[in-house]
Amino acid sequence: MTTYRLAVVAGDGIGPEVVAEGLKCLAAATEGTDITFETTEFDLGAKRWHATGETLTDADLEAIKGHDVIxxxxxxxxxxxxxxxxxxxxxxxxFELDQYVNLRPSRLYPGEVSPLSEPGDIDFVVVREGTEGPYVGNGGALRVDTPHEIATEVSVNTRHGVERVVRYAFSVATGRERKHVTLVHKHNVLVHAGHLWRRTVEAVAPEFPDVTWDYLHVDAATIKLVTAPASFDVIVTDNLFGDILTDEAAAISGGIGLAASGNVNPDKTGPSMFEPVHGSAPDIAGEGIADxxxxxLSVGMMLDFLGHKELAQKVEDAVAADAAAKVAGGAEGNGPRSTSQVGDAIAARIRG
Ligand SMILES: NC(=O)c1ccc[n+]([C@@H]2O[C@H](COP(=O)([O-])OP(=O)(O)OC[C@H]3O[C@@H](n4cnc5c(N)ncnc54)[C@H](O)[C@@H]3O)[C@@H](O)[C@H]2O)c1
Ligand SMILES: CC(C)[C@H](C(=O)O)[C@@H](O)C(=O)O
Ligand SMILES: [Mg+2]
Structure with a gap:
């Protein structure tokens, strides 16, 4: 019997609605196995902030650290x-859990819709740096709300931080069929950070002789994601570029409702966290219609991370089959389904 401690942060808006279905499918996937998940729910988010003014206290953080995954x-x-x-x-x-790899795969499942006329065989993964870049909060504002206001948001890129995520990206590529890494940055303008990223890739690449690599400026990368998405295998990029590219990647491969992610701490000095790429979608929250x-799929990534490859595949196959059936019409495809109907349909497919 293997028992994992799972911290659940349902959060805001559609968060609790989609997490309920994620847990339903996790139960379906582990049914009849010797794997169990002991869940602890953390009441964090807007409601808690309004009630107490707290976002994430030291005590919350310590309690979460006592779990295997989130x-x-x-x-x-x-x-x-x-x-x-x-x-x-x-x-x-x-940041606190040092989840420096933000892993965001994009796959266009057979039968699933893409707005592109010739999407081809989309199957790539974005390895987005998760703890540095413009996200670190290094900056400030002067003369706020005056005509002379100045705001800075300084991107921090350390050799240590860049090197570890670049090495992770190459190690992901070496396990994939095409074994190709594309570094995406903007080193023609962001010469300090960009050249650090470029030099780091040049230094790490020889450790992976079976992996090829190339480089794209981020603006060109947004074009190629739409005109030739099938040409990508592994993209490695900084925190902000990765954020933007992965919403675009979702849009071309089935939509934001199908985009999963893992915030991974490969060194296992803290729990890794799995979450959909999308946000709290206030425009549809409470309606029970979120996908x-x-x-x-994020639950599937979590199972994969924990080493349960077969269960992870089962979950992914069930989502892919559900998506294909939805597009083709038929039982699941007749009219819009509620969040829980989609969850039920996927759970049933997982059970087989
Ligand atoms: N990881 C996260 O928790 C996360 C990610 C992105 C945004 N956010 C936050 O969420 C809030 C809303 O942000 P936003 O509107 O820019 O992005 P969003 O991802 O919440 O929504 C963008 C659009 O996608 C739709 N959408 C998102 N998820 C969907 C789903 N599962 N099924 C169907 N439609 C879905 C929404 O209805 C909306 O039209 C903001 O506070 C933002 O900061 C959080
Ligand atoms: C809400 C925000 C902090 C977050 C990010 O930018 O990483 C979100 O957009 C995401 O993609 O997970
Ligand atoms: Mg985002």
Whole structure:
């Protein structure tokens, strides 16, 4: 019997709605196995902030550290000043738990819709740096709300931080069929950070002689994601470029409702955290219509991370089959389904 301690942070907006379905599918995947998940729910997010003014206390953080993995729904609410929860809770978790790899795969499942006329065989993964870049909060504002206001947001890139995520990206590539890494940055303008990234890739690449690599400026990368997405295998990039590219990647490969992610601490000095790429979607929160597929796929990534490859594959196959059936019509495809109907349908497929 293997028991994992799972911290659940459902969060705001559609977070709790999609997390319920993620947990439903996790139960389906582990049913009849000797694997169990003991869950602890953490009441974090807008409601807690309104009640106490707290985002993530030291005690919360310590309690979360006592878990093997984390499942997170979404953080952010229009009633809370922008950035308070995003920085004080979500980014604090990623930073404090040293989740320096933000792993975001994109796969266009057979039969799934893409807005592209010739999407080809989309199957790539973005390895987004998770703890540095412009996200570190290094900056400030002077003469606020005057005509002379100055705001800075300084991107921090350390050799240590860049090297570890670049090495991780190459190690991901070496296990994939095409074994190719594309570094995405903007070193024609961001010459300090960009050249650090370029030199780091040049230094790490020889450790992986079977992996080829190339470079794209981020603006050109946004073009190629739309015109030739099938040409990508592994993209490695900084925190902000990775954030933007992965929403674009979601949009071309089935939509944001299917985009999963893992905030991974490969050194295992803290728990890794799995969450959909999307946010709290205040525009549809409470309506029971959010697509839980991305959260279920994130549960699959969590199982894969824990070493349960077969279970992870089962979960991914079930989501892919559900998506294909939805597009083709038929039982699951007749009209819009509720969040829990989608969760039920995927759970049933997982059970087989
Ligand atoms: N990881 C996170 O927790 C995370 C990620 C992104 C945004 N946010 C936060 O969420 C809030 C809203 O941000 P936003 O509107 O820019 O991005 P969002 O991802 O919440 O929503 C963007 C669009 O996608 C739709 N959408 C998102 N998830 C969906 C799903 N599962 N099914 C169907 N439609 C879905 C929304 O309805 C909306 O139209 C903000 O507070 C933002 O900071 C949090
Ligand atoms: C909410 C925000 C802090 C977050 C990010 O920028 O990383 C989100 O957009 C994401 O992609 O997970
Ligand atoms: Mg984002």
């Amino acid at each position: 499942l997170l729904g979404a953080i952010g609410d229009p009633t809370v000043p922008s950035g308070v929860l995003e920085r004080g809770l979500l980014l604090k978790l990623r 839980p597929s991305a959260t279920v």
